[in-house]
Amino acid sequence: MTDTIAPYVRDGLTEVEGGSVGDFVALMKPRVMSLVIFTALVGIVVAPGPLHPALAAIALLAIAVGAGASGALNMWYDADIDARMQRTASRPIPKGRVTPEEAFSFGMVLSVGSVLTLGVLVNWVAGALLALTIAFYVVVYTMWLKRRTPQNIVIGGAAGAFPPMIGWAAVTGGVSLESIVMFAIIFMWTPPHFWALALFRSGDYARAGVPMLPVVAGERETRRQIVIYSALLVPLAVVPAVIGLGGITYGIASTVLGAMFLALALRLWRAEGEAEQIRVAKRLFAFSILYLFGLFAVLLVERVAAGLTG
Amino acid sequence: MGEHEDREAQRRKRMRSIAIALALGAMVLLFYIATLVRLGGNVLNRPM
Numbered sequence: 001m002t003d004t005i006a007p008y009v010r011d012g013l014t015e016v017e018g019g020s021v022g023d024f025v026a027l028m029k030p031r032v033m034s035l036v037i038f039t040a041l042v043g044i045v046v047a048p049g050p051l052h053p054a055l056a057a058i059a060l061l062a063i064a065v066g067a068g069a070s071g072a073l074n075m076w077y078d079a080d081i082d083a084r085m086q087r088t089a090s091r092p093i094p095k096g097r098v099t100p101e102e103a104f105s106f107g108m109v110l111s112v113g114s115v116l117t118l119g120v121l122v123n124w125v126a127g128a129l130l131a132l133t134i135a136f137y138v139v140v141y142t143m144w145l146k147r148r149t150p151q152n153i154v155i156g157g158a159a160g161a162f163p164p165m166i167g168w169a170a171v172t173g174g175v176s177l178e179s180i181v182m183f184a185i186i187f188m189w190t191p192p193h194f195w196a197l198a199l200f201r202s203g204d205y206a207r208a209g210v211p212m213l214p215v216v217a218g219e220r221e222t223r224r225q226i227v228i229y230s231a232l233l234v235p236l237a238v239v240p241a242v243i244g245l246g247g248i249t250y251g252i253a254s255t256v257l258g259a260m261f262l263a264l265a266l267r268l269w270r271a272e273g274e275a276e277q278i279r280v281a282k283r284l285f286a287f288s289i290l291y292l293f294g295l296f297a298v299l300l301v302e303r304v305a306a307g308l309t310g
Numbered sequence: 311m312g313e314h315e316d317r318e319a320q321r322r323k324r325m326r327s328i329a330i331a332l333a334l335g336a337m338v339l340l341f342y343i344a345t346l347v348r349l350g351g352n353v354l355n356r357p358m
Contacts, residue, residue: 020322021329054347058340113337121344 019098026092027075027103028068028110035292036067036163042296043167043182046245046303051122051171059122059170063163066114066130070137070159072107076100077142081208087201107138118170126170133162150213157190158183164296178245181236185295188233192226192265193288199223199268199281219277223269226284230265234258237295246299247306253298257291 040063044056051059075082075093083094092098098106111134119127141156161183168179195213198205199222202214214222237258241251264284271277 018319018322018326021325024326024329052347054343058344061340117337117340121341121348 019092019102023092023097024072024106027072027098027106028065029071029074030068032071032160033064033067035289036160037064038293039182039186039296040064040163040167042300043164043179044171045167046178046299047168047171049171055122056170059118059126059167062114062118062122063130063166063170065110066118066134067163069107069110069114070134072103072110073134073138074142076103076107077138078146079103081147081210084208085201085204087204118166122170123173125173125175126166129162129166129169129175133159133166136162147210150211150216152211153194154191157187157194160190161186177243178240181239181243181245185233185237185240186292188229188236189288189292191229192233192261193285193292195222195226195229196268196281196285196288200278200285223271223277227265227269230262234262240299247302249302250295250298254295257294261287261291 037060040060044051044059075091078088079091079093079100082088082091088094093100093103111131115127115131115134118130137156137159141152141159145152145156164182164186165175165179168182169175198212198214199219202212202219205212206215213225217225235258237254238251240246241248241254246254261284264280264287268277268280268284271280
């Protein structure tokens with residue numbers, strides 16, 4: 001596995017003529033960014049206190065750019081393994097459309113720019129949290145954990161869990177129980193979400209030498225871990241209704257969606273035969289995205305509706 | 311590199327330059343708007 005840790009060499013690149021604007025947009029992982037923007041928006045909207053809409057928009061933009069920056073830095077560092085995985089082989093660096101150096105500069109400029117913008121224009125607690133998020137994703141997850149331990153996405157998941165906390169901090173200037181609960185929900189959601197993906201992409205990860213749980217511990221252990229994390233996630237996701245962050249609608253929605261999540265996780269656990277396991281893993285993966293989106297959407301709608309009526 | 315590739319590379323470079331210019335312009339506008347919002351009514355409150 002040691003050869004996978006070797007730094008990416010440019011000799012492997014095809015001729016580079018300079019990437020298009022679209023290639024640089026792709027470096028920012030727009031699909032990951034969209035979930036970051038959405039959860040950060042919810043953090044901003046549900047936080048108590050006034051924040052001028054223009055500053056809220058700037059905060060959201062800075063968080064989005066910060067997320068994009070960490071995506072670019074991740075692609076810079078991971079270009080060697082991206083090239084070996086079917087899912088990521090067409091990314092701009094393995095394709096030879098952007099050089100690793102360009103991606104690194106792009107990511108660094110956007111990182112510094114987004115943190116300074118958020119800090120100077122909104123507040124420094126939010127700015128510091130954004131810097132922590134980028135550092136966590138790039139240094140802790142990408143550089144340190146991803147290639148070393150099957151716990152990579154468990155700990156690394158924290159990076160994806162920060163955005164609503166940053167949004168909350170942009171409004172309140174601090175961290176509180178509510179924002180910690182939103183963080184914890186995404187943190188607990190990440191392992192079953194990624195392990196479901198890893199179950200039907202384990203060949204990809206094995207080829208790249210990434211020690212994802214199915215590769216290292218086998219698919220049976222992965223399915224068991226998915227059930228454990230799902231069982232922790234589902235009750236945790238109801239907590240916002242208990243602490244007053246969400247209302248009765250959220251309480252009902254999180255319970256129903258949670259029951260569906262757990263049912264799918266158990267179905268995956270009991271699934272017999274590889275084809276059936278892959279089919280259920282794909283369903284769980286797709287549903288997990290809908291689940292998280294649904295939870296945060298209900299929080300958002302409840303708060304907007306309360307604002308309109310009250 | 312053939313003439314076609316050369317033109318294509320130049321076109322991409324030009325598009326990148328335009329994108330950078332637009333991003334920098336947007337950044338300036340962003341800081342201007344944020345300054346006005348943060349100062350609010352105090353913009354007019356200055357000794358003459």
